[in-house]
Amino acid sequence: MxxxxxxxxxxxxxxxxxxxxxxxxxxxxxxxxxxxxxxxxxxxxxxxxxxxxxxxxxxxxxxxxxxxxxxxxxxxxxxxxTTNHTAFFRENHHFEHFRESLWPGFAERLASGGRVRVWSAACSSGEEPYSLMMTILGTDTRAADKLARQDFRVLATDLSPSVIATARAGRYPLDTTRAMPAAMRSAWCRRVGEMDELSPALREPIAFRELNLLRKWPMRRPFDVIFCRNVMIYFDEPTKAQLLARFADQLVDGGILYIGHAERIPPEVAARFHCIGRTAFQKVS
Ligand SMILES: C[S@@+](CC[C@H](N)C(=O)[O-])C[C@H]1O[C@@H](n2cnc3c(N)ncnc32)[C@H](O)[C@@H]1O
Structure with missing residues (x-):
């Protein structure tokens, strides 16, 4: 055919x-x-x-x-x-890994005046970076004020302007926010008509930007962690390999990359990462 x-x-x-x-x-x-x-x-x-x-x-x-x-x-x-399917706490094992293995070290670094940067690359309508913020803060709304005074930022980007607009607005249908653990939902969501609106405190550390992963990236400084999940499945092998090599360049030594459950690191870039968990990789120094 x-x-x-x-x-x-x-x-x-x-x-x-x-x-x-x-x-x-x-x-x-x-x-x-x-x-x-x-x-x-x-x-x-x-x-x-x-x-x-x-x-x-x-x-x-x-x-x-x-x-x-x-x-x-x-x-x-x-x-x-573009296919923008996403969900709060999708592939939750990455958020658990972040909370258990990465956050204690990051929290110490931030407390002593250091800097931590995370990139949610191809974030769709924002559920991924907001899930990360809830992972960090739990249900402690006062912890958000403390974090806001520290040098912690999340860059969340997507090619699609319409999903970035939704992410910035931080308003989701009730069906969508039902995927959050109940305690998180009551801590961070406020009902506005038929929608749930996320607290500004949760939104504060995240910068949402339109960005095509295939074009030039304006970011100069490296990231400690990159989430790039469920977008490379739409790409061919050469595009995946080029993108992953650029992610390696954009990570600090020892930085972490999370990819989607159906995605793999192609052989051309395998030497730049080693696997540290389920679809979780560390940049080889
Ligand atoms: C299926 S969603 C994944 C969202 C989220 N990362 C997750 O795992 O739930 C894929 C996203 O990739 C974005 N995308 C596709 N091609 C892209 C490109 N070249 N640059 C940036 N984003 C792209 C789409 O707009 C879409 O929002």
Whole structure:
């Protein structure tokens, strides 16, 4: 079968050919590294049909011509095609590892005036960095004031502007916050209509920024810990290897990298990390 199979035309509002699929897949790969093989035809169609309607267009070739000339619409197309699934305390073993193995040393360093930096790379709508903050603070809301006076910061980035806006707002549907342990939820969430709003104290140490992992990174100083979970599954092997080599460069010696449960360190960069736990790695000095 053709690698890029078109969808059957019956009952479709817009024709979607194999050539349209290939052109969109090439564009998204070039912009974000995300692979969109033939199994994603329905997803592409479903998400971009909305953009065609919003732009008042009636064919995919017209939409492709628009994204070729309009950087704003190109960014909206990439945004529409990212998969942003996440959850509070997803793959909780990483947060447990952080609390038990890393935080005691970091807390000591911070207490003596030192600095600690964590990067949540591809943070989606923010559940990952907020889970980290709750891991550190537990249910002690006063500990947040103390931490705010110390040199501790979390950088949380994602390619998608829409998820970064959600993360910054810190408001989540009740279904989403139900994944938090009950005591954490009552310590850090305030009900606002049909949503839970996270306390500003929890949000304070986190800087949310739009950042494409494939482009230049503006950060100059290294990180103690990088979370990059459940994004490399969308990338091909060369992209994964390049990204992991850049993470190694961006970590302090002995710094820690957490990756997603279905992700692996490719052989090209294996010498730069050693495994210290379940999908947890330490940069080799
Ligand atoms: C499935 S979510 C993972 C969120 C979180 N890390 C977790 O494990 O729950 C993947 C995220 O990667 C982001 N992403 C995809 N390609 C990216 C790129 N090239 N640069 C930065 N973020 C990217 C998507 O926008 C999406 O929010």
């Amino acid at each position: 053709n690698a890029f199979a078109a969808l059957p035309e019956r009952e479709m509002e817009f024709a979607f050919s194999a050539a349209d699929h290939r052109a969109i897949a090439d564009l998204i790969y070039a912009e974000s590294g995300i692979l969109l093989p033939d199994t994603k035809a329905k997803l592409i169609y479903g998400r971009l049909a909305r953009r065609l309607r919003a732009c008042g267009l009636s064919t995919f070739p017209d939409y492709l011509a628009l994204v070729a000339s309009d950087a704003g619409e190109r960014a909206r197309a990439v945004d529409a095609l």
